[in-house]
Amino acid sequence: MITGRLLKQYFPRFYSTQSNILYNSQKVADLLQKQSDALRIFDDYLTDNEYNNFLKEIDGFMKRKRYEYSHWDDAIHGYREAEKTDWSPENQQVLSRIREFAFDDPTQTLVHVHVLDIAKDGYIKPHIDAVRYCGTTIVGLSFLSSSVMRLVHKDDKSMMVDILLKPKSLYILKNIARFDFTHEILKNEQSYFNNNHIPRNRRISIMCRNMPLDPSAG
Numbered sequence: 001m002i003t004g005r006l007l008k009q010y011f012p013r014f015y016s017t018q019s020n021i022l023y024n025s026q027k028v029a030d031l032l033q034k035q036s037d038a039l040r041i042f043d044d045y046l047t048d049n050e051y052n053n054f055l056k057e058i059d060g061f062m063k064r065k066r067y068e069y070s071h072w073d074d075a076i077h078g079y080r081e082a083e084k085t086d087w088s089p090e091n092q093q094v095l096s097r098i099r100e101f102a103f104d105d106p107t108q109t110l111v112h113v114h115v116l117d118i119a120k121d122g123y124i125k126p127h128i129d130a131v132r133y134c135g136t137t138i139v140g141l142s143f144l145s146s147s148v149m150r151l152v153h154k155d156d157k158s159m160m161v162d163i164l165l166k167p168k169s170l171y172i173l174k175n176i177a178r179f180d181f182t183h184e185i186l187k188n189e190q191s192y193f194n195n196n197h198i199p200r201n202r203r204i205s206i207m208c209r210n211m212p213l214d215p216s217a218g
Contacts, residue, residue, distance in 0.1 A: 024158075047147060048142065062082065067079060076116070078123065116206075129209075134212055139172050140208075141168075147203050154181065
């Protein structure tokens with residue numbers, strides 16, 4: 001189990017201008033903040049009513065699925081998922097608002113919305129989404145359990161960012177944050193933020209992406 005003391009040794013100093021983002025060095029903070037829209041987090045993006053509407057619709061179709069503990073690219077453990085295009089009018093209105101807000105060209109977003117349900121003992125391993133499936137931007141809504149997303153630079157593993165994802169929050173990974181950093185959701189025993197344990201339970205995320213720059217890419 002990773003303790004707060006161990007984390008202090010691993011993260012000797014934090015740099016942040018937001019309470020929900022922690023950079024482990026000024027170097028990585030400067031790199032990501034150079035592109036002001038590369039990494040953005042918005043707490044309480046959803047209203048209570050919007051939040052509950054999504055959960056009700058998701059539970060309606062997700063409860064019929066079983067959690068799986070292997071994944072085609074070994075990126076996720078303890079999950080169930082769906083690609084959904086048809087939403088209630090209320091939820092579709094929120095998704096349209098997100099597309100207008102988060103993407104440079106809302107008309108170039110993928111029609112399918114990815115719904116990912118992670119069990120209490122589940123987690124997402126470090127990965128970079130394949131460029132043949134996704135373009136420059138990944139946008140996610142968070143539900144149920146709070147969790148910690150970690151970004152690590154693909155070439156310089158010393159550059160790391162921890163992000164606290166609370167229920168009702170919206171995150172945006174774009175350009176350098178999407179292409180040059182792996183992202184993961186930490187398992188419960190590793191789920192610390194600013195040396196405070198963030199207990200993990202079942203977590204649901206809804207993700208919107210834009211079209212790949214080159215669908216034939218590897």
